[in-house]
Amino acid sequence: MLTSRHEKYLRELFPGEGSLFTPEEKLIFGTDASRLSRQPWAVVRPESREQIVELLRWAEAEKMPLFTRGRATNVVGGAVPDKGGVVVSMLRMNRIKEISAEDFVAVVEPGVINGDLQKELKKRRLFYPPDPASAAFSTIGGNVAMGAGGMRAVKYGVTRDYVLGVEAVLPGGRVMRLGGRCHKNVAGLDLARLFVGSEGSLGVMTELTLKLLPLPEATASLLAGFGTLDAALDAARAVFGCGTLPTAMEFMAGLVLEAIAGEGEAPWPQGTQAALLLRIDGSESTVAEDLRRLEAVFKRHDPTCLLTGRGQEEEPLWELRRLINPASFRIAPDKISDDVTVPRGKVGEAVKRFQALGRERNLKMLLFGHLGDGNLHVNIMHDASNPDELARARQTKEDVLRVTIELGGTLSGEHGVGLTKLPYLHWQIGEAERALMRDVKKAFDPSGILNPGKGY
Amino acid sequence: MLTSRHEKYLRELFPGEGSLFTPEEKLIFGTDASRLSRQPWAVVRPESREQIVELLRWAEAEKMPLFTRGRATNVVGGAVPDKGGVVVSMLRMNRIKEISAEDFVAVVEPGVINGDLQKELKKRRLFYPPDPASAAFSTIGGNVAMGAGGMRAVKYGVTRDYVLGVEAVLPGGRVMRLGGRCHKNVAGLDLARLFVGSEGSLGVMTELTLKLLPLPEATASLLAGFGTLDAALDAARAVFGCGTLPTAMEFMAGLVLEAIAGEGEAPWPQGTQAALLLRIDGSESTVAEDLRRLEAVFKRHDPTCLLTGRGQEEEPLWELRRLINPASFRIAPDKISDDVTVPRGKVGEAVKRFQALGRERNLKMLLFGHLGDGNLHVNIMHDASNPDELARARQTKEDVLRVTIELGGTLSGEHGVGLTKLPYLHWQIGEAERALMRDVKKAFDPSGILNPGKGY
Structure with missing residues (x-):
């Protein structure tokens, strides 16, 4: 619960439109591309690291859940404040701080839009390969938090292969500068890259240093x-x-x-x-x-x-x-989408088995994706207003996940786990491994206030 | 100290030549390419994961330090059992368990020699890019533990970009299966890659799944x-x-x-x-x-x-x-080598400043390296039998590290921290960050028995 004392504190730290409390203002901050929704108690929009340090100091003292987000293009509910708490929108921290054509690095705040960075880089004949389908409107911070993939992964790898340095603020207001701006760096444990795909659970990232390549001609x-x-x-x-x-x-x-x-x-x-x-x-x-x-x-x-x-x-x-x-909606008004990934050589078998699942339950399956990585986008088409069809679609989703695991695959190649895949994660990852992940999280977030109940 | 009860236990778990106790037998297991040396209390040579599970159960119960090693080509003392304890040599676990040309993965035990894997892959027109200079005799497990680099990093990246899955045994005998065999995978915290460059401090790796590429024609x-x-x-x-x-x-x-x-x-x-x-x-x-x-x-x-x-x-x-x-020994009988790395655009300044340091102290500096990554190999040539020259060489090493940090660089691009760089690590990484690394280690190794006192 947000007390009036809490609200007063947040209004002072984030004056004017820096903090939002009315239902109308908060509305869009309660959902993401998963269409799941829960209203946050408040929304803050930091403009500086200093505000974030103070926020994290306070949040740890008050045991206040924080839900950090960029443009919330996340399709697995990773940005939904489903437990109640304060949403931290990073969109005001959107400066490209540096592009170095000599060092082949970019230093950005997390709110920078991937596509905007690409445009600036292109002018300088530089290149940041990760290109999630959402690149035109998703943020670099969101891409890093969710471990975004994209089409160019076959040749160039994914987001984690391009994060050299992370500055993040941890609960209690501890500022961590991890990694650096060297293309090779093996000094100390590689905690910078642990932030990639951490789904906002380890700290609030305030600056990212990215590896660049020369732009192919x-x-x-x-x-x-x-x-x-x-x-x-x-x-x-x-x-x-x-x-x-x-x-x-x-x-x-x-x-x-x-x-x-x-x-x-x-x-x-x-x-x-x-x-x-x-x-x-x-x-x-x-x-x-x-x-x-x-x-x-x-x-x-x-x-x-x-x-x-x-x-x-x-x-x-x-x-x-x-x-x-757009064409998918000619087939049915609703879809359940997944980004399951199988070992590259198993794509054929996966496609055939997914098609068979659709036939069994009399549902149309749209299958496409990043063949080069074994990353398939499975769209289970249905009419959600028909309860029987919706139930069949949901069962088919579970079957798709089960077949994926059987084939040695992963529940998520590039979308993350968030809320919607969490119930199935134990099919893929054992309890010992998940307990270890939670123990590691405790080193960063001992009270569990950062995006609680998501990801692992 | 190793008691007779300990020795009996180890002899039973690792019968015959699986455990070594005499000074003659243990001798080479006390040193690595750093030439630092300390005799271990015992050496064990596991042949199976089951032995390692039992060893780690025992070691945790007895609070027995374990020093895991491959071929010990490490030049920073990372494999030296400097605190006393049991050396775990992984060289008997050297099976290439699978090479899949369909999935573009190799599954190997950690004792496999990098060059041996390369040869097998070449026959199948496959390619594992990481190529440390030691590739002909260093192990994949050692490469992963130290985060090995190499020459091909400009285009292909480093070891961490090719590790998809890690099976490791943690103190207490907990077996962890982290990551997998998919080229894209964002399910859960990325603990598999945290092992890359962890210098044997998190667990004993028993199986590695590596990403492969088609061999360039x-x-x-x-x-x-x-x-x-x-x-x-x-x-x-x-x-x-x-x-x-x-x-x-x-x-x-x-x-x-x-x-x-x-x-x-x-x-x-x-x-x-x-x-x-x-x-x-x-x-x-x-x-x-x-x-x-x-x-x-x-x-x-x-x-x-x-x-x-x-x-x-x-x-x-x-x-x-x-x-x-070989040519370097025409210049002087001894050298202090470093693998400092600076942001790519700072290489020129670094070279000039390193050359000036040599002139100031009247020492010859051999400068070469991986320009594409800013990774410079600095050899400070000297005659160690001349105490004054040795002292000047050691001072120059410190100056080289200091200049590297000034230029935004890292103390290690590809060799690791081990023992020899640890005294300088605080020049690069703050106390808060190092405390966080140690807290993360505790989630894996609560009693601190794995390669204690190294790396961070």
Whole structure:
């Protein structure tokens, strides 16, 4: 409960619009992209580390739960203040403090939007590879907290591979400067990277130092359709054997292709059961070479269609993929989405078993995702106003998770655990390991006030 | 102290040559490549996880210090049992349990030699990028424990970027299975990667799951000499701006070139003050393209020599770099080596300041290293039989570390902290951060029996 003394304290520390208390003002801070919702007791919007230090000192003394968030694009309820407490919105701490083309690092506050950073970097011919689908509106702080993935992971890895340094404030107001700005650094335990994917449970991050690469000079893309799922998987295998590592290798199966075709003109003929969409990057000349090579690989696998593009010509190919979400609503009004991930070689089996689950329960399954990482987006389409159908969809979600674990996979490749996957986490991670995670958390947050009840 | 009861217990758990107690047998297990030495009370050589579980149960009950090691190529004393206790040699657990070309993972026991794994992978056209200089004889377990780096880090990152899963036994005999075999995985706190660089302080690792890439089809190398340090640094900067990211970018300065020339024929003319040695990889055709591009870049920077090679022709270029160590002993009989790392843009300033430190104290400094990561190997040459010179060398080492910190660098880019860097760690990492590291350790090792007094 927030007492009037608490409210007075927060109003003084965060004057004016820096703190919010009315239901209208707090409304949007109670939910995230999971659509779960619970009203927080208050919302604060810090503008400086000093305010956060004081807030954390107070919160520890008062045992006040804190729920830190960026743009709340989180789909697993990770940003929902479901236990009651104070939401800490980091959106006012959105300065790009430094971009160093000499050191190949960027130093940012956590509220910086991924896409805004990308734009600034591009001007300087620099590159921060992690590109979650939400990049245009999600924050770097949120990306780090949830361990965001994205399409470029095949070649470049994920968020955790690009976090060099973390400044964070811990309960009690302890400021920790972890890691640094060197691309190689093995001094001390690697606590900076422990923050990646920690879901706001260890501290409030106030500054992030990111590793940058030179911006590749050129890119190219290829789209290939196949008459069977197995033909597509064979072609994907051949790509990994051909000596050219793609930046991204996306995958769309059966029903997804039909749905996109329903939105307008699609390049694949009827009967196409699976499509691969690849991007490559490098210098102008090497991209041209690699493109020829990949075209040759695909031609050997009987594609139903094969399109390539360079530079501006790539956009129409990727536009097709972006149609998945709007097109999905032609199939059913509601969906349960998951980002399960299986070992790369198990993708074919996973797709077939997920499709079979849909048939068993008479539900349409949209299957697409980051084939290169085994990261599948499974959309279980249904009409939630039909209680029987909703129940079947929910059962199917559990079956999808169960099959994923059976195949040696993980419940989450890039979305995190948050609230919605927590009930299933024990299927994947043993009690001893989870107890160890909670013990580690205690070193950071002894009273358990940071995003309690989430993640592990 | 090891009682006769302890000895009896260990002999039963590790029968025959599985446990060693005589000074002769224990001798080599008391030291590592740091040349520091202390005799352990006993050495055990487990062959199974079950033995390790029982050992850790016993060690926790008896509060017996354990010092886990692989091939002890560690140069910072990380493997030295300096407090007395039992050395756990992992060399008998050296099975490659699985190489999956479908999942792009290898599952290995920690005693597997990095180079042996590389050879097996090459047969299957797979690739594990981390390549510490010790790769031919150091173990994967040691590489992970110390967070090994290597030359390919410019393009591919370091050991921590390739560890997907860790099985480890904790004090008390608790078996933890952390991470997994998916390339993307954000379920729970990322404790698997916390083991990378933990210097044997968190648990005894019994199995590692590593991320693999397709083996690049082709490589090529370039060696360029320059008349000044600044010209070499300008050329390096131009490489990072040219659209081709090299796999490795090595650097050798002044005296190193003279010393190598003293070993035989060197390709650089007199007056060459710095040299860059690069490797690139990709498909046959893209490597040819990239090689042409890099040659053009270097030609614009007035090289004193420029050599290129592809495939077998590359070896003579890299042979020159391998001569650094033997050649160094032409300069002085002893050296103090360090692997300090600075932000990439600070390499020039660091080299100049290190060279000045040598001049001030009348000592020869060999400077070379992984320019692409800012990771410099500084060898302070001296004659240790001359007490005054030894004292000056030791003072210079401290100055090198101090300058590194001033430049925003880290005391260790890839060797670790161990014993030898621990006295200086507070120059880089604050007391609050180190206390947090020790608190995190307590969650794994509450009694502090694992490699006590090392690392942080």
